[in-house]
Amino acid sequence: MNAALVLAQGVQNQMSTGESISFWVLGPLALFGALGMIFARNAVHSALFLVLTMLSLGVLYMVQQAPFLGFVQIIVYTGAIMMLFLFVLMLVGRDSSDSVVEVLRGQRLFGTILGIGLAVLIVAAVARSLSEVTPTGLQGQEANGGVGNVENIGRSIFTDWLFPFELTSALLITAAVGAMVLGYVDRHTRGRKTQKEMVEARFRGEHDRPSPLPGPGVFATSSSVATPALLPDGSIAPESLSRLIESAAADSFDDERKAVAGGAHAAEARALNPTSEGETK
Amino acid sequence: MDRAALLADDPVWLILIKAVVILLIGPIMTVVLIVAERKIIGRMQQRPGPNRVGPFGLLQSVADAIKLPFKEQIIPATADRKIYFLAPVIATIPALIALSVMPIGPEVSIFGERTVLQLVELPVGALVVLACSSVGVYGIVLAGWSSGSPYPLLGGLRSAAQVISYEIALGLSIVAVVLYTGSLSTSAIVEAQHSGWYFYLLIPSFLIFLVSMVGETNRAPFDLPEAESELVGGFHTEYSSMKFALFFLAEYANMVVLTAFATTLFLGGYMAPWPISLIGDNYLNTGWWPVLWFFGKMFVLLFGFIWLRATLPRFRYDQFMKLGWKVLVPANLVWIVAVVAVRAFRNEQDISTGQWVFWIGAGVLVLILLALLLPDRKVEDDEERVPITGGGYPVPPLDLEIPQPPKRKAVRGRERRRQRATVAAVAQEKESTNGDV
Numbered sequence: 001m002n003a004a005l006v007l008a009q010g011v012q013n014q015m016s017t018g019e020s021i022s023f024w025v026l027g028p029l030a031l032f033g034a035l036g037m038i039f040a041r042n043a044v045h046s047a048l049f050l051v052l053t054m055l056s057l058g059v060l061y062m063v064q065q066a067p068f069l070g071f072v073q074i075i076v077y078t079g080a081i082m083m084l085f086l087f088v089l090m091l092v093g094r095d096s097s098d099s100v101v102e103v104l105r106g107q108r109l110f111g112t113i114l115g116i117g118l119a120v121l122i123v124a125a126v127a128r129s130l131s132e133v134t135p136t137g138l139q140g141q142e143a144n145g146g147v148g149n150v151e152n153i154g155r156s157i158f159t160d161w162l163f164p165f166e167l168t169s170a171l172l173i174t175a176a177v178g179a180m181v182l183g184y185v186d187r188h189t190r191g192r193k194t195q196k197e198m199v200e201a202r203f204r205g206e207h208d209r210p211s212p213l214p215g216p217g218v219f220a221t222s223s224s225v226a227t228p229a230l231l232p233d234g235s236i237a238p239e240s241l242s243r244l245i246e247s248a249a250a251d252s253f254d255d256e257r258k259a260v261a262g263g264a265h266a267a268e269a270r271a272l273n274p275t276s277e278g279e280t281k
Numbered sequence: 282m283d284r285a286a287l288l289a290d291d292p293v294w295l296i297l298i299k300a301v302v303i304l305l306i307g308p309i310m311t312v313v314l315i316v317a318e319r320k321i322i323g324r325m326q327q328r329p330g331p332n333r334v335g336p337f338g339l340l341q342s343v344a345d346a347i348k349l350p351f352k353e354q355i356i357p358a359t360a361d362r363k364i365y366f367l368a369p370v371i372a373t374i375p376a377l378i379a380l381s382v383m384p385i386g387p388e389v390s391i392f393g394e395r396t397v398l399q400l401v402e403l404p405v406g407a408l409v410v411l412a413c414s415s416v417g418v419y420g421i422v423l424a425g426w427s428s429g430s431p432y433p434l435l436g437g438l439r440s441a442a443q444v445i446s447y448e449i450a451l452g453l454s455i456v457a458v459v460l461y462t463g464s465l466s467t468s469a470i471v472e473a474q475h476s477g478w479y480f481y482l483l484i485p486s487f488l489i490f491l492v493s494m495v496g497e498t499n500r501a502p503f504d505l506p507e508a509e510s511e512l513v514g515g516f517h518t519e520y521s522s523m524k525f526a527l528f529f530l531a532e533y534a535n536m537v538v539l540t541a542f543a544t545t546l547f548l549g550g551y552m553a554p555w556p557i558s559l560i561g562d563n564y565l566n567t568g569w570w571p572v573l574w575f576f577g578k579m580f581v582l583l584f585g586f587i588w589l590r591a592t593l594p595r596f597r598y599d600q601f602m603k604l605g606w607k608v609l610v611p612a613n614l615v616w617i618v619a620v621v622a623v624r625a626f627r628n629e630q631d632i633s634t635g636q637w638v639f640w641i642g643a644g645v646l647v648l649i650l651l652a653l654l655l656p657d658r659k660v661e662d663d664e665e666r667v668p669i670t671g672g673g674y675p676v677p678p679l680d681l682e683i684p685q686p687p688k689r690k691a692v693r694g695r696e697r698r699r700q701r702a703t704v705a706a707v708a709q710e711k712e713s714t715n716g717d718v
Contacts, residue, residue, distance in 0.1 A: 044426060048364070051419070068465075071408040075452075079415025080445055083422070087441040090426050090434065150404050150465055 022063045030056035043089050047082060054078045068150045214240040217260065227256050236260070284468045285402045287388065287395060295391060299400045300381070307377045307534035314533050315342040318587045325591040327686060349526040357519050359429030368427055369520070369527035372420020376534035379413035382406040383541045384468040386551050386571040398551075398572065399468065406467035407455055410542045411448065414497055418444040420531060421499070421506060421516050428519035436515030439598065440499065440506035446605040447496035447503075453613040454490040457483045457620045458546050471550030480547040485616040487547045489609050491585075494539045496605065499532065500586055502593035503601060510595070540582040544575060548582075551575040 033053035040046040054077045062070035157165050193201070202210040214237050217227040229240035291299075316331065316339055323330025331338035356365060386398030403409060418440060425437020459465055461483065462473040480487040496503045507515030514520075517528045544550060551571035552558070558566060596604070 042361075044361075044364075048423075055416075067403055067405045068408070071405050071412045074412040075408060075415050075448075079412065079418075079448065083415070083418065083441055083445055086419075086422055086426075087438065087445075090422075090438055090441070 019063055023060065026056040026060050026063075029053075030060070043092075044086065047085050047089060050085075051078050051082050054082065066149065068153055209239075216240050216242070222256060222259065224256055227260055230260070284384070284397050284399065287397050288399065288402050291396055292394065295394055295396060296400070298391070299398075303380050303400050304377055306380055307537060308530060310537045311530050311533035312342045312346060314536070314583060315345070315529075317583075318590070321584070321587045322591045325588075346526070350523045352522040354522040354524070355519070357429055360519065361427040361429065364423050364427035366524075368420045368424035369524040369531070370420070371423065372417055372531040373527045373534070375413035375417040376531050376538055379410045379538040380541060382409045382467050383545055384471050384550055385575050386569065387567065389569055397468075402468055403466060405465045407459065407465045407470070407542075407546070410538060411452055411455075413538070414451075414535065415444070415448055417531065417535065420528075424520065424528070425506070425516035428516075430519060432512045432514070433516050433518045436506040436508075436512050436518070440516060442602070443496060443499070443503070443505060443605075446602060447493045447609075450489055450493035450605055450609040450613060451497055453610065453617065454486045454493065455546065456613075456617050457486040460617070460620055460624065467545050467550075471545055471552065474549045474552065478547065478549040478552075483547070483620070485612065487543075489613050489616075490543060490547065493605070493609060494543060495586065495589060496601070498535045498539055498586075500536065501590040502595050504595060505598055505601060508595060536583060536586055537579070540579045540586075541575075543582055544578040548578045554578075 030053045033049045033051075033056065036049035037046050037053065040049055054073060058070045058073035058078070060070075061067075061073060201207065214229050216225045217229040217240065225242060226245050228236045228238065231237050319341065320330040320338070329338075331341040334340045334344045356362065381400035382403060384397070384399045384402075388395060388397050390396075421440045421444075422437045425433040425435070425440065428434070458470060458479055461479065462470045464470065464473075499506050505515075506512075507517065509515075512518070517525055520528060551574055553566045553571065553574050557574075
């Protein structure tokens with residue numbers, strides 16, 4: 001009886017070929033991602049290496065009969081959290097290089113101490129799990145004595161661990177509301193107007209004109225921005241010329257002005273470019 | 282034997298065939314969809330659409346697919362080259378993978394081997410689709426960032442924010458389905474719809490799913506990451522040739538995946554629709570027939586996508602975010618609570634349907650009475666209010682006559698014109714000869 005149990009356990013402790021292959025592929029990948037995340041110079045590259053590590057871990061979970069954990073890892077960590085990181089990094093700008101100045105005093109010392117402490121904890125936990133804990137199979141419908149592992153996770157969260165679960169969500173909501181309270185600036189205090197208010201202000205005459213400035217007559221008769229647009233009655237719309245053109249030498253636009261005003265020469269049938277009279281001959 | 286056991290029984294060659302078919306569905310549907318979209322939008326805008334390549338222009342996207350890879354590849358000098366290469370690949374691959382969990386049909390026999398039309402059966406099938414779409418977005422975001430120019434960067438930023446917001450709405454709208462089914466597996470969800478499809482049992486979930494589906498695939502009216510009128514091409518401004526083609530493929534494959542997902546979750550998956558399901562003791566729900574129903578339902582949803590694009594203008598960015606966070610997510614949460622409450626009551630007590638209807642009706646009545654008690658909003662009597670039209674600026678006259686649009690049958694019209702032209706020519710000839718004489 002006892003021997004049979006030990007034997008069964010021995011079978012369970014064996015890794016299948018597929019599992020070991022995926023471990024030896026994904027393990028180094030995860031490690032490579034972790035190292036790359038630390039040593040990459042560019043912040044976005046660093047974040048991407050972290051994504052690689054998280055994806056490898058997610059697939060490892062799936063291989064070890066925890067598909068729910070694996071996919072939630074991918075959706076929540078790579079899909080939402082790392083995406084937020086990338087979002088912030090992109091907002092800050094791609095060339096924001098590392099600052100070497102220490103803002104918090106003694107940060108490195110404490111960081112090292114806490115890091116070593118965390119490493120010791122993890123190593124101890126792994127060592128204990130290797131030697132003392134007997135593994136429970138997660139395979140198939142009979143895992144954890146019943147209906148398979150998604151249902152079991154749901155059941156234990158909403159029965160045995162309901163209070164810690166609710167506490168965690170309360171903590172997260174507090175954090176989210178706090179961030180919003182700190183970050184929110186009211187539209188009225190910023191003095192920004194809505195689109196409707198802007199339209200009304202324009203028509204009330206608080207701005208120079210209700211519509212945007214007309215574009216120049218480019219491509220109608222010439223390809224020069226110095227060509228003004230024409231109003232329906234054929235007169236020149238002065239706003240259509242850029243103010244920059246005023247600062248250029250006036251006589252350099254003489255030909256264009258003449259051409260548009262119709263004072264130059266009769267337009268050729270096929271010429272879109274108004275040329276001076278000498279050239280047409 | 283249940284589906285999982287049947288699938289576990291598959292020989293390797295069958296798995297390979299299924300995998301290849303699943304991978305091909307995406308590209309083939311893309312080719313079909315592009316022509317269909319251009320033709321349909323053309324028709325909706327009173328023009329024929331592509332009609333030069335092949336019969337009725339049906340081979341247009343084949344021609345495009347051949348042309349695109351042979352175009353010049355341009356890589357901007359400021360691009361982050363490795364990520365620039367990687368981004369289209371990241372965008373495409375998850376979109377092609379996600380179809381593998383869709384149950385396309387029931388038990389069939391392929392070369393004498395009994396199997397079901399599905400590549401893998403996972404207890405968390407619904408999450409696979411979500412995971413794939415959340416990874417696929419990295420392609421878009423990274424494409425925007427690595428191009429090293431402002432427009433793509435803006436497109437990438439928009440896409441990141443858009444996907445985070447709409448994935449929450451999408452995920453929440455699945456919750457009610459999962460509550461009803463009691464399982465996350467896609468085939469179990471389809472099985473559970475034997476008694477009634479979820480699109481009318483869970484109407485709010487279905488509507489929210491449809492809206493966030495459009496947001497998730499970056500399609501009009503939510504195509505802010507590539508808004509042509511604002512951002513040139515958005516995240517793919519700097520992409521050309523094969524890499525651009527990959528983005529195209531990813532967009533359409535994503536549409537296919539999400540419509541397949543909506544079909545599975547809400548439209549009864551591969552099951553025959555109602556009047557057809559009555560024929561011959563539901564004979565058309567066995568064998569290979571369900572593949573037809575599955576793709577038929579998908580095409581209905583895809584037509585909806587195209588219709589939306591032809592109809593609606595693009596949202597402004599803040600309106601879009603407001604819709605996601607202030608409408609879809611809260612509505613979804615309220616709806617989930619309602620579903621949970623109803624189910625809890627059902628599990629606890631024996632309440633007859635009549636009592637249900639009575640209490641729900643009473644609740645609605647109370648809500649209506651409460652709504653009547655609300656004071657009307659005061660109409661602001663603003664002296665300074667200005668009418669936005671009129672006031673000295675040219676407006677079209679009230680009795681403006683709109684010319685009748687020409688007949689839509691382009692071919693018939695052309696023939697008639699040709700006839701008329703020949704008649705006119707004959708008449709002219711006569712006239713000219715008369716003149717000579």
